Amino acid sequence: MSSSDRRPGSSPAARLGTGLAAGGGICIVASMLIAFIVADHSSSDSSPSSLAAIGLGTIGVALVVLGGAVRAVVSVAWLWRRVRRSPQGGFGSSQH
Numbered sequence: 043m044s045s046s047d048r049r050p051g052s053s054p055a056a057r058l059g060t061g062l063a064a065g066g067g068i069c070i071v072a073s074m075l076i077a078f079i080v081a082d083h084s085s086s087d088s089s090p091s092s093l094a095a096i097g098l099g100t101i102g103v104a105l106v107v108l109g110g111a112v113r114a115v116v117s118v119a120w121l122w123r124r125v126r127r128s129p130q131g132g133f134g135s136s137q138h
Contacts, residue, residue, distance in 0.1 A: 059112030066105025073099035 077095035 053116060056113060056116045059109045059116060061109070062105050062112060063109030066102045066107075066109060069098045069102030069105060073102060
């Protein structure tokens with residue numbers, strides 16, 4: 043199998059995008075746990091636990107967006123190469 047026949051999910055850049063999004067999801071879940079367990083019992087919104095929950099949530103959302111953007115770029119690049127490589131009749135053409 044040549045490298046151009048691989049699916050877009052098998053490249054290192056696609057794995058990086060998936061890893062970023064997964065890390066972002068983990069940060070969001072950790073943020074929610076901190077907010078629910080620790081920060082909910084504090085009296086101030088500027089307590090260290092509240093700020094940690096807000097910070098982790100912000101980082102998590104940014105990582106999910108960045109990971110999604112990387113995956114989108116990889117997928118569009120794969121589709122672009124596939125369209126350029128297709129026969130003259132078009133992408134779904136039965137002409138060979």
